[in-house]
Amino acid sequence: MGDAAEDFPPFTTVQYHFYRLRDGGVLDLINEALVAASRLASGRDASPTAGVIDSQSVQTTESGGISGYDAGKKVKGRKRHITTDTQGNVLCAVVHSAGVQDRDGAVDLIAMVRDVFPTLKLLFADGGYAGNKLQTALEAMNGPRIEIVRRNERAKGFVVMPGDGWWSTLSPGWAVAEDWRKTGKSASPHPRHGSSSPPSTGKRDIWQKQ
Numbered sequence: 001m002g003d004a005a006e007d008f009p010p011f012t013t014v015q016y017h018f019y020r021l022r023d024g025g026v027l028d029l030i031n032e033a034l035v036a037a038s039r040l041a042s043g044r045d046a047s048p049t050a051g052v053i054d055s056q057s058v059q060t061t062e063s064g065g066i067s068g069y070d071a072g073k074k075v076k077g078r079k080r081h082i083t084t085d086t087q088g089n090v091l092c093a094v095v096h097s098a099g100v101q102d103r104d105g106a107v108d109l110i111a112m113v114r115d116v117f118p119t120l121k122l123l124f125a126d127g128g129y130a131g132n133k134l135q136t137a138l139e140a141m142n143g144p145r146i147e148i149v150r151r152n153e154r155a156k157g158f159v160v161m162p163g164d165g166w167w168s169t170l171s172p173g174w175a176v177a178e179d180w181r182k183t184g185k186s187a188s189p190h191p192r193h194g195s196s197s198p199p200s201t202g203k204r205d206i207w208q209k210q
Helices: 011-023 026-041 102-116 132-140 166-170 172-182 201-209
Strands: 050-059 068-070 075-085 090-097 122-125 145-148
Touching: 011 026, 026 090, 050 102, 075 102, 090 102, 102 122, 102 132, 132 145
Parallel strands: 050 122, 122 145
Antiparallel strands: 050 075, 068 075, 075 090
């Protein structure tokens, strides 16, 4: 067997096919099918009615592209902004400057997820999404309702949840979704999730059915 690099096609070939699948909407269709299959396997409806919205700012290199400064996190780079269902399946995602506030960046993301999953009626979010500006934008687009889960002031730092890891890095909404679904408590390694208070018992029952 030759050099490992010889076992793969040129990166330009891979890039071409990736862009073709992305721009043609094929990757979106695959994701929708996988979300539906995962939900049906768990005994839920194929399309979600509730989910989570969150973001994560990450540092980037100086090589160019979208960039900005997140004053709250003290990070210069980009922001990964996603929505998941209550199982942690990624529904939609966008990438924008880290300088874009969550409540501002949420508008385009929620518009996307509403078009793909029109059954989505409720999104759980942290305090970064509070305020009349986002609420007004959602009402104008007939979008889902945002429910703010306030920070638990008694929480300090965060606790790593057993079995967590790669998924929580890929999907900021995964950890809080999984914790609340199983126990009604947030013990995520994501700092913002680890500082959030769980839904009340009644809301938890709703969460587990969505």
